[in-house]
Amino acid sequence: MDAALANRLAVSVRAADPDRYFSALFAPAALRPQLLALYAFNAELARVAETVREPMLGAIRLEWWRETAEGASRGTPRNHDVARGLVALFEGAKITLADLEALIAARAFDSSADRFADFAALENYLDATSGALMRLAARVLGAAPERTREAALAYGLTGLVRSLPFHQNRHKLYLPLDLLGALHVTPEEFFHLEKGDPRLAAATRQTALKAREHFLAARAAPRPGAALAAILPAALVPVYLRKLNRDVPIHRRQMALLSAAMRRKL
Numbered sequence: 001m002d003a004a005l006a007n008r009l010a011v012s013v014r015a016a017d018p019d020r021y022f023s024a025l026f027a028p029a030a031l032r033p034q035l036l037a038l039y040a041f042n043a044e045l046a047r048v049a050e051t052v053r054e055p056m057l058g059a060i061r062l063e064w065w066r067e068t069a070e071g072a073s074r075g076t077p078r079n080h081d082v083a084r085g086l087v088a089l090f091e092g093a094k095i096t097l098a099d100l101e102a103l104i105a106a107r108a109f110d111s112s113a114d115r116f117a118d119f120a121a122l123e124n125y126l127d128a129t130s131g132a133l134m135r136l137a138a139r140v141l142g143a144a145p146e147r148t149r150e151a152a153l154a155y156g157l158t159g160l161v162r163s164l165p166f167h168q169n170r171h172k173l174y175l176p177l178d179l180l181g182a183l184h185v186t187p188e189e190f191f192h193l194e195k196g197d198p199r200l201a202a203a204t205r206q207t208a209l210k211a212r213e214h215f216l217a218a219r220a221a222p223r224p225g226a227a228l229a230a231i232l233p234a235a236l237v238p239v240y241l242r243k244l245n246r247d248v249p250i251h252r253r254q255m256a257l258l259s260a261a262m263r264r265k266l
Contacts, residue, residue: 001033001034001092005033006032009081009085010036013036013039013040018250019236019253020039022254022257023232023233023257024039026228026257027229033085033088034089034092034093035141036085038137038140039133040081040085041065041086041089044082045104045107048065048110048111049172050170054111055111055113057111058111058112062107066101066104069086069100069104072089073086075087089140094140095136095139095140099132109125115176115187116173116174116177118177119178122174123153123157126152126153126157129156130153130155130159133152134155135152135230137229138226138227141226141229141230142226143224143225143226143227143230144225145227147221147222147227150214151233152234153214154214154215154217154218154234155237157208157210158237159240160175160207161211162240164200171191173187173190173191175203183199183202185203195245208244215266218234218266219266223264224264224265224266231266234266235266236253236256238256239256
């Protein structure tokens with residue numbers, strides 16, 4: 001990958017996904033462009049549901065990215081920086097077209113009207129999105145991907161809690177139906193719960209507790225070795241859980257990532 005393309009991808013990831021961008025800075029310099037190409041691709045997939053209102057439009061855009069990945073896998077990329085980055089990713093890492101197609105398929109939920117019955121279903125989705133991304137990042141780094149699951153679930157659930165107001169506004173439900181049922185709240189009622197409502201606080205608390213459980217499991221796991229940069233975003237989970245309703249300054253996030261990188265574990 002040429003330096004100009006690598007720089008443009010880095011700028012793109014820093015704007016769209018700063019947690020993963022700063023985590024990638026702790027990866028070996030030679031592998032960093034591949035990691036950022038992967039994260040840039042993921043950011044494009046995540047953005048689809050944020051920019052469409054109809055499931056069909058979401059499906060069309062995801063299919064465009066599937067075709068883009070397919071072209072890049074053959075070495076014939078579209079005229080798009082992320083597409084050109086994928087060529088380098090396919091050439092330099094053990095990433096297959098099937099890996100990226102699985103990420104795309106998992107993202108179909110984001111722009112659909114589907115819902116999760118329980119936490120197991122929610123965690124399966126997170127494992128197929130945030131989890132798969134961490135596994136692929138670990139593979140880019142030449143590390144064992146199996147050690148990423150708990151870290152990915154912790155980071156994914158934390159991100160879900162932090163983005164609840166956004167998803168409420170767009171009437172997209174990620175919290176499981178059994179949790180809402182236990183709180184005697186229907187999905188439509190949930191979309192209109194106001195800040196300070198004890199039912200919203202209870203839903204947030206239960207999800208945050210799940211995130212903390214997964215984080216503690218990830219922290220107790222053996223040191224991640226070469227996979228460290230892949231799982232580093234999860235080092236932000238404690239910071240985010242302490243400040244659920246507040247923004248965390250970028251310098252505070254950078255310090256948390258640096259601390260974990262120096263310890264070589266979460």
